[in-house]
Amino acid sequence: MTWDLVANVAIAGVLTGLVYGLMALGLSVIFGVVRVVNFAHGEMMTIAMYATVALFAAWRIDPFLAVVPVAAAFFVFGYLLQARLINPFVTRPEHSQFILLLAVAIIITNALMVSFGPDARNVQVDYQLESYAIGPILFDKARLYAAGMALAASAALFAFFRFSLTGKAIRACADNYLGAKVVGLDVKRYYALTFGLGAACVAVAGCMMILLVDVTPILGPAYTLLAFVIVIVGGLGSMGGALLGGVLIGLSEALAGLFIQPSAKSMISFGLLILVLLFRPQGLLGKKA
């Protein structure tokens, strides 16, 4: 095994990890504000992947252009989901929320199964086969662009929460529910906005992910679990933590696939999750509760 190979695999892992990170960022933002764990997160991402496949098949729309309509549609979908369905559940016990989102996940997975069938789908664009070479190190074009898009989307979300008035209001709702209500914020509406933003993150991640892997309807639960692992490792509710967790998991998956066996890669992720939960339950970048 040469160093080139290890370096190439590690770079691919980090780049994929950034896309994972964006997906997990959606989960983290939703949990950080609404305090509901979105158990249908991976399933939502498979919808985005299928939407990109459908747009590409129908009008040859490049996944990087498809990001705009898919993310917009997901924002509306997430907003309505929170406003109509999840808001009444915010004060209910966790197992109730779990069953609610599980039901949503089951409906999504199987509606995709009914609409698209069980076969794997993907998109094929020219730049998927091309790469930039720096000496012996290769950067897949598709992976590099996808990671760049993930970083850009994350930065945009970060700026929104840091600088915009709406973003600040959402953070206020997350910090102090009662206080936010007292100063006259419509907390339920901000919850819906947050869920919409989280859904938009997943949408962008899904558009990018379809460049890297094929999609099948039953992929959802695995991505939901992956998103959990990432946000717990990084710190639930921490935005930087989600990206860091994504990169760590992407890297560990890639290296485990190289050094051990591809089928054992998620064992490393779950092992990492157990260790983090035990020794740093707030996550690597999380604040102590």
Next chain:
Amino acid sequence: MRRATAGLALLAALLAVLPAFARGYALSVATLILYFAYTGQAWNVMMGFAGQLSLGHSLYVGVGAYAAGALFFHYGIGPWAGLWVAILLCVALGLLVGFLAFRFGISGVYFALLTIAFAEFTRIGFDHLDWIGGPAGMFLRVAQRDTWDLANFRGPPVMYYYAMLFLTAGAFALCSFLLKSKAGYYWLAIRENEEAAQALGINTFAWKMLAVAVSSAMTAVAGVFFAFYYNNLFPEQIFHISRSIEIILGPIIGGIGTLFGPILGAAVLTLLSDGITELLGALGWELPGIKQVFYGIVLLIVIVFLPHGIWPGLARKLRLDR
């Protein structure tokens, strides 16, 4: 309470004579309902009584099944000896998970994710364990199917039905005893407000550990049953998170923390799933996945409109709660 006792006796009598009327497919559905009623009851001890949300109970089903199955497969050791090994292993595992979680103060969503992580970790581990067949599975020898061979737990379907009925009745009796015991009251106190319970001098760590031990031991028995009923074990199936979800749906839909909830929920969900299959078959809608879409929609409606499950409201209607 009198009405409830009478109702319970009636139900038990009906279930005891059921095999006289139900055969073949109907009997297998009844066995499956009892299986979910039993595992749901076991999960309910941890979540419904002590308030610890486990989403990884497939871990105990799988380890229990594989322990007894592997002993039988490799050494010809029968299920009655294997049962104790399975229980011991699962209790040890449960206590390990519980110890790590409760020592480090992990609860709620984090505890749930920890249990998922352990189950998934074990699933992938078993996939790479050649001794038990890995992903290709482990197949137990299927012997005579028409005579009752209790020593090796081999026999006709009706034997498995009665075994499951016996287990479900036993679990019901155990849980109703536990609820009325000191442990039950301590668990409820912990579930409602752990800090207050601690302030009253309850050793919450020890009592939560007891709940995990009881729950994992009960679930291990279900695993042994699973191994000898289905005779084939695959890590991908038995440890999968959807198996854990199947276990917990019954008690939540039926009524969490109640004694009848797991039984009612198991019956409702299994019959619902079968009913949807029948209905769609009759309508000629045979697309893969469409059944689960309807199942998901019903689940959604139930959880939105009956947040405490079906049983509490039903019990009040039937005046069984007093």
